[in-house]
Amino acid sequence: xxxxxxxxxxxxxxxxxxxxxxxxxxxADADYVGPTCQYCxxxxxxxxxxxxxxxxxxxxxxxxxxxxxxxxxxxxxxxxVCDDCHSPRFAREQLQALDExxxxxxxxxxxxxxxxEDLLKDGV
Numbered sequence: 001x002x003x004x005x006x007x008x009x010x011x012x013x014x015x016x017x018x019x020x021x022x023x024x025x026x027x028a029d030a031d032y033v034g035p036t037c038q039y040c041x042x043x044x045x046x047x048x049x050x051x052x053x054x055x056x057x058x059x060x061x062x063x064x065x066x067x068x069x070x071x072x073x074x075x076x077x078x079x080x081v082c083d084d085c086h087s088p089r090f091a092r093e094q095l096q097a098l099d100e101x102x103x104x105x106x107x108x109x110x111x112x113x114x115x116x117e118d119l120l121k122d123g124v
Contacts, residue, residue: 002037010034040081 002008011034014020020033027038028045075095082091 007034011036035085043081 003012011021014033021036022030022032025031027042030039032039079088079091079095082094
């Protein structure tokens with residue numbers, strides 16, 4: 001998602017320009033034209049890249065308990081990263097759009113398996 005999004009595109013276009021991305025600076029001191037993966041996932045020098053994820057890699061998105069306190073805590077932490085450059089409203093709207101796309105992807109995923117199951121039953 002990063003690579004095809006606006007942030008990833010800005011990175012890909014400018015990554016070799018030392019005026020835009022000065023790799024000699026520590027991440028905390030960097031003033032890049034756009035965020036790198038590390039800016040968001042290793043914010044403040046933390047090396048636990050899952051810290052700013054909203055689910056753990058062992059969980060599928062459909063298994064995430066969105067009512068759990070840790071879900072809200074992680075979501076608020078995630079939005080706080082976006083707030084470094086964007087308005088709080090922007091971050092919340094983007095997270096809402098992400099939620100909707102995850103719901104839609106889950107439906108499409110189940111529909112695909114149903115089609116495959118029906119084809120298997122039909123001997124295809």
